[in-house]
Amino acid sequence: MLKNLSISLCLFLGVNVCFAQLTDLARLEYSFIPQSKSEDQYTRLRALLNYPIEVKEDTYLVIGAEYNNVILNLEENYPFDTSGLNNIHVIDLNLGYTFKWNEKWRLGLKFNPRIASTLTKSIVSDDFFLNGGVYIINDRTDDTSLKRPFRLILGLTYNATTGIPFPLPFVSYYREINERWSFNAGVPKSNIKYALNANNNIQAFVGLDGYLAHLQEPSIINGNRVDHISLSVALGGLGYEYLFSKHLVAYLYSGYTFRLNNVLRNENRDEVFKLDDVNAFYLRTGLKFKI
Numbered sequence: 001m002l003k004n005l006s007i008s009l010c011l012f013l014g015v016n017v018c019f020a021q022l023t024d025l026a027r028l029e030y031s032f033i034p035q036s037k038s039e040d041q042y043t044r045l046r047a048l049l050n051y052p053i054e055v056k057e058d059t060y061l062v063i064g065a066e067y068n069n070v071i072l073n074l075e076e077n078y079p080f081d082t083s084g085l086n087n088i089h090v091i092d093l094n095l096g097y098t099f100k101w102n103e104k105w106r107l108g109l110k111f112n113p114r115i116a117s118t119l120t121k122s123i124v125s126d127d128f129f130l131n132g133g134v135y136i137i138n139d140r141t142d143d144t145s146l147k148r149p150f151r152l153i154l155g156l157t158y159n160a161t162t163g164i165p166f167p168l169p170f171v172s173y174y175r176e177i178n179e180r181w182s183f184n185a186g187v188p189k190s191n192i193k194y195a196l197n198a199n200n201n202i203q204a205f206v207g208l209d210g211y212l213a214h215l216q217e218p219s220i221i222n223g224n225r226v227d228h229i230s231l232s233v234a235l236g237g238l239g240y241e242y243l244f245s246k247h248l249v250a251y252l253y254s255g256y257t258f259r260l261n262n263v264l265r266n267e268n269r270d271e272v273f274k275l276d277d278v279n280a281f282y283l284r285t286g287l288k289f290k291i
Helices: 002-012
Strands: 024-034 041-056 059-073 087-100 106-117 128-139 150-159 168-176 181-186 189-195 200-221 224-243 248-265 271-274 281-290
Touching: 059 200, 087 200, 200 248, 224 271, 224 281
Parallel strands: 106 200
Antiparallel strands: 024 041, 024 281, 041 059, 059 087, 087 106, 106 128, 128 150, 150 168, 168 181, 181 189, 189 200, 200 224, 224 248, 248 271, 248 281
16 A cells, blocks of 8 residues: 555656655755855745545545745845845645556546745736646566566656646656665656665755746836746755654755756746856755655
């Protein structure tokens, strides 16, 4: 049953962290990107909760929610008022459904309505975004007949915040190399992990992160109206995990941003003004409860 629960939770973990949180029931997290050559800073506070419900044997309905508070400390001398950009709120409702298709494959569906906005006023229609996806999963991680167990996830996802009006392919491949080494290849995160012992893991990783949100108090910059803000980050580094128990894990990831693109956009999501984009040190730490 625990294995099936972990598969069901994969269904609605979106672009933020689809691999690291395959089995998360709850998570509290803090991320920080200071700017060594700028006065600007980026901070994100995150809380996540998932609850799987067994509808019948091998069939699960998963209900969850996630809240992100992105704090932008924009201290550079910009040619417009930045006070309306200080706080970005991203609120997700996660609904997933999964069932066993045959002996090897499991099918899953997810629906993910989102509010992404500065929320300086009452919520309006432009604050809402709809995301979702369909997946097939072949999980052989508990197959004792395999020398190197694996998990393969294939899918199509739709994310309204990308601005691409059609589904995009999704691929995730996890494999155990031996008792200590394993890797996960895919997007938005790939890593290779080494188990020091039963309580300590280290890993090297590369990944993508970001958001798009509606500005409830739009600005006019160089004659252009600004309605949205987006941040995309490509990063890499090293991570450490400490297992208090099989289910409770503390973690710390540290690295560097290879690409940081913080952009103000118009109603059509065309770029109007680029905020500071100097690459910098990256830190993410937190506590998670998993199956």
